[in-house]
Amino acid sequence: xxxxxxxxxxxxxxxxxxxxxxxxxxxxxxxxxxxxxxxxxxxxxxxxxxxxxxxxxxxxxxxxxxxxxxxxxxxxxxxxxxxxxxxxxxxxxxxxxxxxxxxxxxxxxxxxxxxxxxxxxxxxxxxxxxxxxxxxxxxxxxxxxxxxxxxxxxxxxxxxxxxxxxxxxxxxxxxxxxxxxxxxxxxxxxxxxxxxxxxxxxxxxxxxxxxxxxxxxxxxxxxxxxxxxxxxxxxxxxxxxxxxxxxxxxxxxxxxxxxxxxxx
Ligand code: G
Ligand code: MN
Numbered sequence: 454x455x456x457x458x459x460x461x462x463x464x465x466x467x468x469x470x471x472x473x474x475x476x477x478x479x480x481x482x483x484x485x486x487x488x489x490x491x492x493x494x495x496x497x498x499x500x501x502x503x504x505x506x507x508x509x510x511x512x513x514x515x516x517x518x519x520x521x522x523x524x525x526x527x528x529x530x531x532x533x534x535x536x537x538x539x540x541x542x543x544x545x546x547x548x549x550x551x552x553x554x555x556x557x558x559x560x561x562x563x564x565x566x567x568x569x570x571x572x573x574x575x576x577x578x579x580x581x582x583x584x585x586x587x588x589x590x591x592x593x594x595x596x597x598x599x600x601x602x603x604x605x606x607x608x609x610x611x612x613x614x615x616x617x618x619x620x621x622x623x624x625x626x627x628x629x630x631x632x633x634x635x636x637x638x639x640x641x642x643x644x645x646x647x648x649x650x651x652x653x654x655x656x657x658x659x660x661x662x663x664x665x666x667x668x669x670x671x672x673x674x675x676x677x678x679x680x681x682x683x684x685x686x687x688x689x690x691x692x693x694x695x696x697x698x699x700x701x702x703x704x705x706x707x708x709x710x711x712x713x714x715x716x717x
Contacts, residue, residue, distance in 0.1 A: 454507045461491055461504075467517065468492045469524050472691035473700070474543070474662055477680035480688060482700075484575065484662075485532075486543040487525035488691045489517070514549040521545065522563055526574070528694050530567035535701050543575045545607065548582045554589060557596035564600070571601035575625070578604060580612030583622055591621070598623045605660065610650055619657070627654050629681065631665020637674045644678070651679035 461467060467489060474484040491499040508517055522544055529542040550556055564571055576597070583590075583606075594604070609627035629650055636643040647663075654661040666672050666685030675681070689700075 454504070455511060458504055458507045458511065458513070461493070462513065462517075466492050466494070467520065468693075469521060469528065470691040470693055471528075471697050472684060473689040473697075474682050474684040475688050476682055477676070480683075481537075482540060482689075483682055484541045484543050485529065485697070486577070486684065486691075487521055487528075487545070489521055489545075490691075514547050515553055518545075518547050518550040519559065522550075522560065526563050526567035526569050529573070530569045532697070532701070533569060533573070541573050541575050541603075542569070543577050543605070545577045546582070548585070551578070551582060551590060551593055552585070552587075554593075557593050557600065560597060560602060561600055564602075572603075575603045575605055577607040577628065579607050580609070580618065583618040584613075586618070586621055594622055605662070610646060616653070624659065626660030626662065628662045628664050628684070631685070634663060634665040634667070634671050634675070634685070638670055644674070647675070648678045651681060654681075655679070 468491075469487045470490050471485045471487055473482040474486060475481060476483050489501050491501075491504055493499050505514075508514055525542060525544050560574075561571075564574065597604075603625035604623060605626040605628055606624060607628050608630040610633060611630045627650065629647060633643050633647050637647060651661055653659075661679070661681035662684055663675055663681045664684045666675065666683050666687045668687060671685075672683065672687060675683075692700075
């Protein structure tokens with residue numbers, strides 16, 4: 454695996470796919486999340502769960518994270534003229550990147566190079582990244598916030614259950630972990646957790662996105678608890694830049710799939 458991943462980096466086999474996030478009303482696209490994939494010559498497309506541990510072990514997280522930021526912003530910059538002014542790009546950021554001094558400065562340079570306003574960039578972080586409440590982390594955050602970049606907590610609800618860090622960082626929103634969505638229809642505890650996250654987020658004036666919506670039933674359950682933005686296979690799978698451009702040619706497919714209306 455280690456050797457394969459080194460070769461993949463050399464041969465530029467790591468690519469980005471993009472998954473749209475839609476609004477609860479009209480299901481129009483409000484964001485694209487850039488997602489790392491390995492385009493393997495024999496095995497086809499491989500998800501990050503399979504190769505991120507190897508990247509981490511080899512100490513490549515910083516380098517690859519920066520590739521995602523660079524490539525994602527360049528691509529989004531090319532789409533920008535076709536998009537509504539509120540549509541943003543979501544990029545996943547690792548602890549390795551944020552703890553590197555000069556990260557904020559690099560983000561600024563990348564935004565400039567791609568001609569993307571800072572207000573169109575959302576950085577996704579996991580709760581664990583924010584436990585290290587070091588001065589440097591706070592400084593990087595402050596610098597990014599001053600640029601106008603926003604932050605959302607990814608996989609929200611799966612951390613250690615302390616929301617204390619919310620006081621210390623300029624957080625703009627949360628993404629409810631997809632595992633909750635899998636059980637929302639048949640587990641009362643999960644349902645209560647999702648309801649409380651949406652309530653918390655509303656009180657704090659946060660953006661909320663529910664991840665992993667795969668069925669009309671899940672969407673219906675979710676809408677009974679609140680109406681967050683939606684990311685999931687029911688609407689859009691992660692897809693190549695070329696496929697996203699086809700969506701653009703079709704007016705971004707803002708209409709809901711027929712199955713949802715039927716379940717209405
Ligand atoms: O941790 P993070 O939220 O960044 O993970 C995003 C991952 O979730 C992506 O790899 C994407 O392929 C996957 N994903 C997106 N939508 C769905 C969905 O509806 N169901 C499932 N099972 N996975 C999804
Ligand atoms: Mn994410």
